[in-house]
Amino acid sequence: xxxxxxxxxVSGSPxxxxxxxxxxxxxxxxxxxxxxxxxQHPDKAPKLMIFDVxxxxxxxxxxxxxxxxxxxxSLSISGLQxxxxxxxxxxxxxxxxxLVFGGGTRVTVL
Amino acid sequence: QxxxxxxxxxLLKPSQTLSLTCTVSGASIxxxxxxxxxxxxxxxxxLEWIGYIFYRGTTNYNPSLKSRLAISxxxxxxxxxxxxxxVTAADTAVYYCAxxxxxxxxxxxxxxxxLVAVSS
Numbered sequence: 001x002x003x004x005x006x007x008x009x010v011s012g013s014p015x016x017x018x019x020x021x022x023x024x025x026x027x028x029x030x031x032x033x034x035x036x037x038x039x040q041h042p043d044k045a046p047k048l049m050i051f052d053v054x055x056x057x058x059x060x061x062x063x064x065x066x067x068x069x070x071x072x073x074s075l076s077i078s079g080l081q082x083x084x085x086x087x088x089x090x091x092x093x094x095x096x097x098x099l100v101f102g103g104g105t106r107v108t109v110l
Numbered sequence: 111q112x113x114x115x116x117x118x119x120x121l122l123k124p125s126q127t128l129s130l131t132c133t134v135s136g137a138s139i140x141x142x143x144x145x146x147x148x149x150x151x152x153x154x155x156x157l158e159w160i161g162y163i164f165y166r167g168t169t170n171y172n173p174s175l176k177s178r179l180a181i182s183x184x185x186x187x188x189x190x191x192x193x194x195x196x197v198t199a200a201d202t203a204v205y206y207c208a209x210x211x212x213x214x215x216x217x218x219x220x221x222x223x224x225l226v227a228v229s230s
Contacts, residue, residue, distance in 0.1 A: 003156060034215040038157070045206060045223055046157065051216035089157050093215040098172060099159040 004102035022090030034093035112136035114221035132207030
């Protein structure tokens, strides 16, 4: 199973909006809605930000939102804040009944 | 409050078997409802799903690791474990245990992770 494709880095100024893409195939992202996003700060465990494409867990800011179109999922962050600077990973269920992650995207707040 | 805590050796030699344990506190792993999962992150790299075990003993493994991998449960200690044999330097990583709501394929609870280095 190949990792999902994410851009290595995305940056934005405070207050701006950014979008992180996550591209897979019809056997993972395109085939199911079990798509999640995780935020990871340095030396910390990942934190669930979005599940089932666009559902936010309790306690996650509504500045974070998810979507999917075809074989590509996206995480949007609006009103960018310094605390959003972190790595972000997507994940997707696959037709092999396993899970695959993206390679990760470093978000920098300028 | 449910918590997960990984434990195990920090250093191994090539060809040895990596054995890690995840202790679950605040909830019973025998209660059903979750896939108890292992995930790893190689230095400077992304996350890799290793596999899970269900309280009934059902397992599901990453095909790339399946031939070397075993995940097991110890219900009396409320723990689940990972055994990965014939390790190489490529198995050097931070290993996380996590909870996956059955059938939903996302991880709402993670351990802090434990670094395992494989070096001669």
